[in-house]
Amino acid sequence: MDIFLNYLWAFIVGGLLCVIAQVLIDKTKLTPARILVLYVCAGVLLTGIGVYEYIVSFAGAGATVPLTGFGYTIAKGVREAVNKDGLLGALTGGLGQTAGGIAGALCFGFLVSLVFSSKPKK
Amino acid sequence: MEQGIIKLKREPKIISSYSVVGNKEHSGPLGELFDEYCQDDKFGKDSWEKSESEMQRRALCGAIKKSGLIDTELDVLLAGDLLNQCVGSNYSITNFDIPYLGLYGACSTCAEGLAIGACLYSGGIINSCGVMTSSHYCSSERQFRFPLEYGGQRTPTAQWTATGAGAFILGDEGRIKISEALFGKAIDKGISDVNNMGAAMAPAAIDTIKRYFLQSNHSPEDFDLIITGDLGYEGSEILKDLLLGYGVDIRKNHTDCGLMLFDRERQDVHAGASGCGCSAVVMSADIIPNLEKGVLKDVLFIGTGALMSPMSLYQGGTIPAVAHLVRLRSE
Amino acid sequence: MNEKEYSEYVQGRAKKSPILKNCAFAFLFGGLICTIGQALNDLYTYFGFEKEISGTLVSITLIFIACLLTGIGVFDNIAKIAGAGTLVPITGFANAVASQAVDTKSEGYIMGVGAKIFTIAGPVILYATLSGAIYGVIYYIITLIGG
Numbered sequence: 238m239d240i241f242l243n244y245l246w247a248f249i250v251g252g253l254l255c256v257i258a259q260v261l262i263d264k265t266k267l268t269p270a271r272i273l274v275l276y277v278c279a280g281v282l283l284t285g286i287g288v289y290e291y292i293v294s295f296a297g298a299g300a301t302v303p304l305t306g307f308g309y310t311i312a313k314g315v316r317e318a319v320n321k322d323g324l325l326g327a328l329t330g331g332l333g334q335t336a337g338g339i340a341g342a343l344c345f346g347f348l349v350s351l352v353f354s355s356k357p358k359k
Numbered sequence: 360m361e362q363g364i365i366k367l368k369r370e371p372k373i374i375s376s377y378s379v380v381g382n383k384e385h386s387g388p389l390g391e392l393f394d395e396y397c398q399d400d401k402f403g404k405d406s407w408e409k410s411e412s413e414m415q416r417r418a419l420c421g422a423i424k425k426s427g428l429i430d431t432e433l434d435v436l437l438a439g440d441l442l443n444q445c446v447g448s449n450y451s452i453t454n455f456d457i458p459y460l461g462l463y464g465a466c467s468t469c470a471e472g473l474a475i476g477a478c479l480y481s482g483g484i485i486n487s488c489g490v491m492t493s494s495h496y497c498s499s500e501r502q503f504r505f506p507l508e509y510g511g512q513r514t515p516t517a518q519w520t521a522t523g524a525g526a527f528i529l530g531d532e533g534r535i536k537i538s539e540a541l542f543g544k545a546i547d548k549g550i551s552d553v554n555n556m557g558a559a560m561a562p563a564a565i566d567t568i569k570r571y572f573l574q575s576n577h578s579p580e581d582f583d584l585i586i587t588g589d590l591g592y593e594g595s596e597i598l599k600d601l602l603l604g605y606g607v608d609i610r611k612n613h614t615d616c617g618l619m620l621f622d623r624e625r626q627d628v629h630a631g632a633s634g635c636g637c638s639a640v641v642m643s644a645d646i647i648p649n650l651e652k653g654v655l656k657d658v659l660f661i662g663t664g665a666l667m668s669p670m671s672l673y674q675g676g677t678i679p680a681v682a683h684l685v686r687l688r689s690e
Numbered sequence: 691m692n693e694k695e696y697s698e699y700v701q702g703r704a705k706k707s708p709i710l711k712n713c714a715f716a717f718l719f720g721g722l723i724c725t726i727g728q729a730l731n732d733l734y735t736y737f738g739f740e741k742e743i744s745g746t747l748v749s750i751t752l753i754f755i756a757c758l759l760t761g762i763g764v765f766d767n768i769a770k771i772a773g774a775g776t777l778v779p780i781t782g783f784a785n786a787v788a789s790q791a792v793d794t795k796s797e798g799y800i801m802g803v804g805a806k807i808f809t810i811a812g813p814v815i816l817y818a819t820l821s822g823a824i825y826g827v828i829y830y831i832i833t834l835i836g837g
Contacts (some may be wrong), residue, residue, distance in 0.1 A: 250724070259775070263706075282821070318737075327827050345753060352761060
């Protein structure tokens with residue numbers, strides 16, 4: 238039963254984060270690129286004030302997979318690094334934690350460009 | 360009259376025209392009418408910009424062949440497209456032995472070229488010329504919007520850039536003549552939404568059409584067709600609605616190239632087609648043959664162009680637009 | 691009609707995006723992607739990976755799938771329906787990177803793919819890093835005062 242609840246919360250929280258972005262796209266002049274930037278910054282902010290960790294605790298991937306989770310990972314990494322290395326951690330902590338994701342996107346993106354070409358749209 | 364309608368004393372004839380389109384255009388309502396199409400939109404080239412150039416090359420080859428002339432008999436070629444530095448045209452015309460003038464009028468390029476060519480002919484400066492323009496969905500999307508494989512949603516007012524090239528040969532022979540031209544002014548009504556180009560272009564079309572009927576003794580009913588290209592659904596509705604406010608009612612005989620090229624519902628193109636190539640191929644494949652057959656006798660063609668630059672929009676700018684008018688008559 | 695009146699007139703008559711339908715699809719697709727993420731996370735944990743490592747592996751797996759779907763030309767067809775449902779999860783970030791890479795290879799692998807791969811994803815990385823650094827400085831000051 239617990240595992241079912243985990244999945245349900247992941248679905249609901251992840252879905253809701255997307256709905257908020259959809260409303261912003263359709264109702265305001267915010268472009269998708271601006272919304273993504275807004276989302277990572279919001280993730281850092283919410284983690285900073287301690288809210289996001291609470292959401293992650295029950296929503297799991299529903300909170301970490303959306304781009305706000307990218308901001309959460311950055312803020313968490315920065316905090317740990319500051320605890321360990323002092324002020325230098327503000328620069329070393331963020332990208333260190335997200336390196337896997339960024340490097341993954343770059344490498345897979347590059348590999349995909351080796352194999353595929355863009356296609357005309359129907 | 361200053362800034363007035365140019366009544367051409369020596370009227371050039373449209374000797375021939377030729378249209379080349381992509382696959383989506385070929386599966387649209389006018390599909391069978393186009394002279395040539397390409398299944399994969401690549402035209403045998405390895406980049407979309409080169410594909411667009413190749414499309415133009417084929418269009419001009421076809422038009423010259425149909426006209427019975429050879430390229431060295433043309434006094435000048437007026438060509439342009441949407442791409443930076445007009446590379447679509449610059450690289451296609453190197454295949455021909457014709458003096459070249461590059462044009463940029465966005466989607467109005469077809470009308471702009473016809474109007475300039477007609478004026479040069481009327482003034483006795485040239486005896487023949489070529490007019491050509493193109494747009495390619497894939498090259499435009501890359502330059503003006505997002506990469507082709509980027510996942511995004513379009514709004515209901517967005518238009519779909521046509522893949523197509525049209526070429527026209529003007530000279531002494533033929534049944535269709537260009538009898539009047541009116542150059543448009545650049546009009547900016549403060550629209551900055553790239554997903555509503557129709558609204559950005561409509562004010563330019565309104566200005567040009569209003570000036571035409573104010574200065575001529577004609578009323579809209581005198582024409583078989585008043586065709587704009589390419590306002591799409593949104594822009595066409597705005598045009599008809601606002602012109603009515605100025606006492607010009609074009610609702611009965613107006614149509615728009617952007618509404619003719621695709622089946623808006625079936626082909627999921629939202630407000631319709633756009634791009635230089637749209638009006639060029641619709642004119643070449645549908646309107647001009649109908650003028651030749653005499654089904655249409657007197658047509659006003661108003662090419663409308665949104666002079667949009669992504670850089671200016673990032674700087675907080677808006678989208679100016681321009682609309683050029685030519686009157687086509689068949690004898 | 692001045693500019694302001696015209697823009698109000700245009701906005702008043704323009705057909706609006708079907709927001710309810712869009713939101714429903716965004717919810718379904720976004721929720722589904724996150725649920726898949728949760729399932730992958732449980733799977734990796736089951737195989738004995740640490741919590742942190744599992745999280746990173748989930749991101750990398752979803753990014754790989756999104757890049758592949760972008761390459762074979764399917765991602766944009768899904769996104770047309772899903773809207774923010776595919777944009778907001780890490781898949782949207784991956785698609786932004788991969789679509790640029792595929793699209794710009796005609797300009798070569800240095801000035802094309804290499805230079806343009808960050809066009810859409812760059813702002814995200816920049817502002818994520820920047821806001822993280824600002825948070826780090828603030829957090830550092832708080833620890834100084836507090837401890």
